[in-house]
Amino acid sequence: MNSPKGKIEPLDQIPSGIPGLDTILRGGFLRAGITIIQGVPGAGKTILGNQLCYNHVANGGKAIYVTLLAESHARMMLHMSQLSFFNADLVPERLYLISAFRVLEESGLKGLQDLLRREIQKHGATVVVLDGLVAAEESATSAREFKKFIHELQTQASLTDCTIFLLTGAGSRPVAPEHTMVDGILELKSENVGRRTERVLVAHKMRGVDVLRGHHAMRITAGGMEVFPRIEAVIGDPDTPPAHVTRALSSGLPVLDRITGGGFPQGSTTLLVGAVGVGKTTLGLQFLSQCTADAPGVMLSFYDGPAALLTKAGNLGLNFADAVAQHAVEIIWQPITEGQLDEICDRFLRIVRLKKAKRVFIDGIGGLSRIAGDQDRLARVLAALNIEFQLRGVTAIYTAESDLSAAIHGKPFDGLSLQGVSSVAHNIVLMRYVELRSELHRMISVLKVRSARIDSGLHLYTMGPKGIEIEDDTAGAARILHALESSGSSARVLDA
Numbered sequence: 001m002n003s004p005k006g007k008i009e010p011l012d013q014i015p016s017g018i019p020g021l022d023t024i025l026r027g028g029f030l031r032a033g034i035t036i037i038q039g040v041p042g043a044g045k046t047i048l049g050n051q052l053c054y055n056h057v058a059n060g061g062k063a064i065y066v067t068l069l070a071e072s073h074a075r076m077m078l079h080m081s082q083l084s085f086f087n088a089d090l091v092p093e094r095l096y097l098i099s100a101f102r103v104l105e106e107s108g109l110k111g112l113q114d115l116l117r118r119e120i121q122k123h124g125a126t127v128v129v130l131d132g133l134v135a136a137e138e139s140a141t142s143a144r145e146f147k148k149f150i151h152e153l154q155t156q157a158s159l160t161d162c163t164i165f166l167l168t169g170a171g172s173r174p175v176a177p178e179h180t181m182v183d184g185i186l187e188l189k190s191e192n193v194g195r196r197t198e199r200v201l202v203a204h205k206m207r208g209v210d211v212l213r214g215h216h217a218m219r220i221t222a223g224g225m226e227v228f229p230r231i232e233a234v235i236g237d238p239d240t241p242p243a244h245v246t247r248a249l250s251s252g253l254p255v256l257d258r259i260t261g262g263g264f265p266q267g268s269t270t271l272l273v274g275a276v277g278v279g280k281t282t283l284g285l286q287f288l289s290q291c292t293a294d295a296p297g298v299m300l301s302f303y304d305g306p307a308a309l310l311t312k313a314g315n316l317g318l319n320f321a322d323a324v325a326q327h328a329v330e331i332i333w334q335p336i337t338e339g340q341l342d343e344i345c346d347r348f349l350r351i352v353r354l355k356k357a358k359r360v361f362i363d364g365i366g367g368l369s370r371i372a373g374d375q376d377r378l379a380r381v382l383a384a385l386n387i388e389f390q391l392r393g394v395t396a397i398y399t400a401e402s403d404l405s406a407a408i409h410g411k412p413f414d415g416l417s418l419q420g421v422s423s424v425a426h427n428i429v430l431m432r433y434v435e436l437r438s439e440l441h442r443m444i445s446v447l448k449v450r451s452a453r454i455d456s457g458l459h460l461y462t463m464g465p466k467g468i469e470i471e472d473d474t475a476g477a478a479r480i481l482h483a484l485e486s487s488g489s490s491a492r493v494l495d496a
């Protein structure tokens with residue numbers, strides 16, 4: 001409908017009140033429309049249907065939950081009473097439960113239709129959930145009769161300004177006629193990621209709404225259903241271009257600041273590449289130790305838990321523990337054995353936004369990659385995170401593990417899978433081992449820094465009670481690399 005100014009009126013939507021789902025639906029379900037919610041057994045349809053009702057009535061609406069299956073109300077109530085959105089006080093005054101199994105058996109679709117009309121009017125319901133549409137379909141004497149039933153439901157919905165949800169199984173037919181008739185279709189499904197099974201929600205259609213397409217992660221807990229919109233779809237293209245970078249942030253290491261041309265540009269992303277144990281986490285902790293209450297930081301750790309990180313930082317003389325105690329740094333620990341990518345990103349970004357963080361440290365990309373399952377997805381998620389960080393002027397460091405033996409033998413990029421990852425990093429810092437006469441030396445070099453003049457030489461560094469200490473000049477590193485070459489080692493040296 002057009003307003004006098006010729007602008008298109010926004011659609012009237014009713015929020016689901018389910019975290020993340022309203023983001024996907026860009027506000028909520030179409031008011032006075034019909035939405036099909038389909039899914040395999042145990043996918044969470046009944047929980048979603050109930051959660052919609054409880055949220056709706058908690059906001060002052062009235063709802064009717066109609067069960068068409070033989071499942072008794074007592075049983076359903078028992079299940080729902082385990083979930084936090086359940087509120088027995090609202091039943092039956094605001095939320096009215098009806099079992100229509102018998103009516104359907106005795107008087108068919110016509111009887112069900114009459115019952116719905118009567119009850120919607122009697123209770124002034126603004127939301128109706130019909131759980132078990134398959135039973136209604138089975139009791140139809142013909143496909144035509146079933147279509148007519150859906151059609152009449154539509155009329156009923158718009159006449160009474162009632163929003164209707166039809167809960168149904170996965171559906172055997174590719175295109176069921178009712179699918180073309182209704183306003184929206186949501187599907188709840190399971191997907192295998194490695195050996196894990198993840199719950200997924202897909203919004204197939206929502207008339208007049210540009211829903212967030214694709215597969216969104218979903219979770220059922222004692223709090224009910226929670227949906228995590230695909231992170232790259234939510235962040236997407238920024239409306240405002242990233243602010244021009246004027247300032248660089250100190251890494252916490254004076255020599256590194258100098259060789260990066262003044263520190264890490266604000267809003268940039270640095271990839272810290274190196275073999276296991278070379279000191280990537282330490283450098284990141286040193287970076288975060290610069291955080292203050294006014295310019296806080298967030299760490300997303302996949303390997304070390306908070307206690308291990310504090311011990312590590314303590315041994316290296318960093319005042320990281322103080323920063324954590326003063327809430328200048330927040331640690332999110334996410335073991336790689338569990339978790340869904342979008343859920344983790346959601347949790348992480350929420351804290352980054354809430355704290356107005358200026359520094360973030362993700363340790364490391366390998367953890368995100370394991371959880372993402374596929375590299376394409378990982379690259380898209382990293383690109384989305386970059387946009388978010390640039391817009392917020394957050395300076396980020398990610399670690400990426402390189403192959404140990406290759407690094408020792410002077411081939412830093414061998415065995416390093418950085419597809420799609422290096423392209424999102426504005427800055428790349430390499431930390432490597434060099435083996436000379438059975439001794440391991442550590443060297444750091446800067447490969448690139450966005451819009452800065454860098455010193456690309458290799459610098460020796462040590463790790464001790466004062467953290468990482470980098471030699472100011474390249475002489476030490478040059479000596480070792482020279483000795484390595486003249487010792488006849490087959491090692492290649494990086495042309496940095």
Ligand SMILES: Nc1ncnc2c1ncn2[C@@H]1O[C@H](COP(=O)(O)OP(=O)(O)OP(=O)(O)O)[C@@H](O)[C@H]1O
Nearest residue numbers: 039040041042043044045046047048082220221222
């Ligand atoms: N507290 C909880 N924490 C985590 N998962 C839960 C919890 N309570 C229920 N579930 C999960 O919710 C699912 C059941 O959801 P629900 O009954 O809504 O499914 P449904 O799609 O209606 O299934 P059906 O088709 O059999 O009716 C089960 O997979 C169960 O494991």
Ligand SMILES: [Mg+2]
Nearest residue numbers: 045046047131
């Ligand atoms: Mg069910």
